Amino acid sequence: MLKINNLSVSVNDKKLLADFNLDIDSGTTHVLMGPNGAGKSTLCKVLFNHPDYKKDEGTIIYNDVDITNMDPSDIAKLGIYIVNQNPISIEGVSNAEMLRIALEEKTGEKVSIFKFNKKLEETCEKLNIPKDFIFRGINDGMSGGERKKNELLHMWMLEPSFIILDEIDSGLDVDAIKTVASNLNEYKKIYNPTILIVTHHEKLIELLHPDYVHIIKNGKVEETGNYELGIKVLKDGFINGSSIMTGSYENE
């Protein structure tokens, strides 16, 4: 489904990813872990061709389509979705308005307002968020936790097949983590998406039970394992928990 081949990325001549390789199969759940500055968030942004990052070499292939230098809106139209660490707010553009346009552009068809509104309301209930979110500006006046739930509302409406979650747990309390995890698990059951998550939250890893855990250090995948590797790293730290992690962390 997604193949990252020998990807090297830099910002202002500082190398952030170096010869990065990763294969992700359809319908699997992957967790990225690693010390601060390892390149986890960089990878998430680069997958969406963030303009601040320069790709020096390598390719990103999604379902046989080269998305390395594709416009982010075209990447999204292929069914890739991202929840960033700190989702911004856009006053004056409502969730409903944005989602209706996104769906119409993705499908090329007019959205049935009745069905659209019904699904929006049902999803709000599912996520335990007030229905007035629908007509509020995007993330406008919302707390960090509410923003993450609002991004999941968008996910349910846009029905992506590949989901990137960059520290979705930040700003969430324990109950909200459970809501998010059960929501993602429900989405997995219905749509069987591929999920790539950056997280160090034990509860989230436990609840999502990923198929693969990748440890990233110095801009490349240093070790790949299963769920147990993630739990071991959380227990023992990157130095002792992962077989290859020796020496000190490299901070940003």
Added chain:
Amino acid sequence: MNNIKVNSDYNFLNEENINSLKDNTVYIINENILKNKLVINIPENYHLKFYLIDYQDDYLDITFNQNNNSSIEFMFSITNNKKSTYIITNNVIGSNNKTLIQGRIYNDVKADTNAVINGNIKENTVNNDYTEDIRGLNLYSNNLVIKPNLLVSTSEVVANHMVTIGNFDERKVLYLKEKGISEESIKKLLLNAFLYEIFPKEIFNQDN
């Protein structure tokens, strides 16, 4: 909604009819009728709300005079696509007044805009609260000048004035792209947000 019918001589807010306004509110939506200089004297203890929405003509000159114990909330959005001059003046002559002027000026592809926002808070006045917040959107790097002239002649006042001119926030553009929205639609969404975000939402939910 009380959408004021504007007289042909543009003298639609005078001492005789200002008190007949429903909710003390004026809406002018998508009408380019303010070709002559308009002076509005706000009576004492009067609280005026004036919403000028979607103004697209090349000239506008409005002066508000505030006496005592009044308030004004003047919100305007302008889309300009020619050589245009806009002058907005607020004279605070008395005391205990509140003023809020919020404006949005969009400089379209052929625009050449000169705007002046004058605020005069006269001497020997006290306890006035004055705020101007004007923003310009200049996507095509045309001439767009917005001068915030605030003259304060008293020390007992709270006065703020701000003008910014810029382009769309790149973070917002990227965020919307990541939802799968094309640049053309993003421009429409963000332009509407820029122009109308300052107005009460009820305005757009009513029939007229």
